[in-house]
Amino acid sequence: MSLWGKDLDRKSLSSLKGKKCVDTLIIGGGIAGMTALYYLKEYPDICLVDASLVGEGVTKNTTGKLTFLQNTIYSDLEKNIDYDTAVSYFKSQKVAIELAKEIIEKEKIDSHLEKVESFVFTNKESEIKKIQQESDFLKKQGIEVKQGSLPLKVPYLSAISVSDTYVFHPILYINHLKKMLQDKIYEHTKITKIKRKNGKYICYGKNLEITATKVIVACHYPFFFFPFCLPLKSHIEKSYIVARKVEKNPKVSAINVTNPSISVRFYEDESGVYEICLSSSHKTSKNQDDYKNFKNVKRIFTIKEEDIVSIWSNVDIITDDKLPYIGFIKKNLYIATGFNTWGMTNGILSGFLLSRAIRGEKMPYQDLFLIKRSNIYQVKNFFPNLIGSAISFIGSKKRNKEWYKENLQFTKKNGKSIAIYNDKNGKKHIVYTTCPHMGCSLLFNEKEKTWDCPCHSSRYTIDGECIKGPSTKDITYRE
Numbered sequence: 001m002s003l004w005g006k007d008l009d010r011k012s013l014s015s016l017k018g019k020k021c022v023d024t025l026i027i028g029g030g031i032a033g034m035t036a037l038y039y040l041k042e043y044p045d046i047c048l049v050d051a052s053l054v055g056e057g058v059t060k061n062t063t064g065k066l067t068f069l070q071n072t073i074y075s076d077l078e079k080n081i082d083y084d085t086a087v088s089y090f091k092s093q094k095v096a097i098e099l100a101k102e103i104i105e106k107e108k109i110d111s112h113l114e115k116v117e118s119f120v121f122t123n124k125e126s127e128i129k130k131i132q133q134e135s136d137f138l139k140k141q142g143i144e145v146k147q148g149s150l151p152l153k154v155p156y157l158s159a160i161s162v163s164d165t166y167v168f169h170p171i172l173y174i175n176h177l178k179k180m181l182q183d184k185i186y187e188h189t190k191i192t193k194i195k196r197k198n199g200k201y202i203c204y205g206k207n208l209e210i211t212a213t214k215v216i217v218a219c220h221y222p223f224f225f226f227p228f229c230l231p232l233k234s235h236i237e238k239s240y241i242v243a244r245k246v247e248k249n250p251k252v253s254a255i256n257v258t259n260p261s262i263s264v265r266f267y268e269d270e271s272g273v274y275e276i277c278l279s280s281s282h283k284t285s286k287n288q289d290d291y292k293n294f295k296n297v298k299r300i301f302t303i304k305e306e307d308i309v310s311i312w313s314n315v316d317i318i319t320d321d322k323l324p325y326i327g328f329i330k331k332n333l334y335i336a337t338g339f340n341t342w343g344m345t346n347g348i349l350s351g352f353l354l355s356r357a358i359r360g361e362k363m364p365y366q367d368l369f370l371i372k373r374s375n376i377y378q379v380k381n382f383f384p385n386l387i388g389s390a391i392s393f394i395g396s397k398k399r400n401k402e403w404y405k406e407n408l409q410f411t412k413k414n415g416k417s418i419a420i421y422n423d424k425n426g427k428k429h430i431v432y433t434t435c436p437h438m439g440c441s442l443l444f445n446e447k448e449k450t451w452d453c454p455c456h457s458s459r460y461t462i463d464g465e466c467i468k469g470p471s472t473k474d475i476t477y478r479e
């Protein structure tokens, strides 16, 4: 469980059954959906549904940095798209941090918001120039950039830092909003299909039909393929995180430029100071051995087993041009996704932007986050995305067999592939090993005891319950 997971408000709100009509429906209560609901709290006739508990998705497993220093995103955008796009994205991230501060201060949310110095660093000669370009870009925007000396025990050749960036406890933020807005939230209410009928959207779930004029899809990875086609313009990245107890809080956060990824932040509460160490990020079509990846994190940060407090992994959607998708897919159907591992800022920003769109106001940054944009990167990455999915699609069973020889058995029942996991108490857990979303072979994640889809990030418990979309179906084997 993540460091934040233990603080999640697990007292479930009621679920929704039968037929309901609303003006606006928000699907998904992560940082994006909950912030959208917050900004629309006075809007009449609105509700939010979540398949699980709000906050229990990707947001529970984040590292919780609120920073505009995001690797070398601005110099990359300037090089790959143009200068104006880089400036616009930079401004949007500054706005997002202000919005987060404003909500936390106004609502007196005790989410341990802490101002820190943010670093980006490299230990590779070849990346020093990139860091310099990022520094030049930021200076041009009036940001004071320090040529940094990194106060962490990781090797580096060059580092820059900026101030006015923050870290927080994302789940305390979500818990507070849940309490505040509880009469508009339904938990354990999964939407599995959306249809447009007579100018309205009918959203279906199990014994459930919600009719809404406007819908915000904020469920991380949309459960529908058309008309958005996200698998063709993005891939999934997975990272591994270990939190350990330390003596001192240096009040910094840091990230390096590229692989092997290294990201660090600290968290402090009455129980002590924790260092949150992230590494081994990879495309889910590659480096799939979770056991090895967790081991790498411990090696890179020289973490002793006895100092570990929590250990977890997380996935996010990486779009081809590294910009989120926030806006409308069709008339009155909105989406916020593709946050490229910067969903604290972009999730809060999308809540704000989509609340304006719902009220019929002009949405700032509309062109930057446009859903229907197409650019050279989508064309360039179209085949790599397809090939990545194909590798994941066909290869996982072989890899499962290589890694988990002892406690996993594979067989077929009625022509369908199943796996039997024998736990240490001798109990058998039987699941189908094909993801119901698009048919990829699932990978077993022994550390977290889940079945994970390497194509589009769906996740299932050891007994086959679907705990993360885009899949909406379980994989539990029944005789």
Ligand SMILES: Cc1cc2nc3c(=O)[nH]c(=O)nc-3n(C[C@H](O)[C@H](O)[C@H](O)COP(=O)(O)OP(=O)(O)OC[C@H]3O[C@@H](n4cnc5c(N)ncnc54)[C@H](O)[C@@H]3O)c2cc1C
Pocket: 027, 028, 029, 030, 031, 032, 033, 049, 050, 051, 052, 053, 054, 055, 056, 057, 058, 059, 060, 061, 062, 063, 064, 065, 066, 067, 189, 190, 191, 192, 218, 219, 220, 223, 237, 238, 239, 240, 241, 278, 313, 314, 315, 316, 336, 337, 339, 340, 341, 342, 343, 344, 345, 346, 347, 468, 469, 472
């Ligand atoms: C390792 C890692 C570290 C990160 N660290 C940072 C960081 O430091 N700073 C930062 O800015 N970003 C960070 N991110 C990114 C950030 O965590 C995510 O982008 C963000 O949490 C996504 O929020 P969300 O609201 O889109 O999705 P989620 O939090 O996943 O919320 C979606 C919700 O929708 C619900 N749902 C799903 N399907 C359905 C359905 N069919 N019906 C109803 N409900 C549904 C889920 O139950 C879930 O609660 C990190 C990402 C990773 C992978």
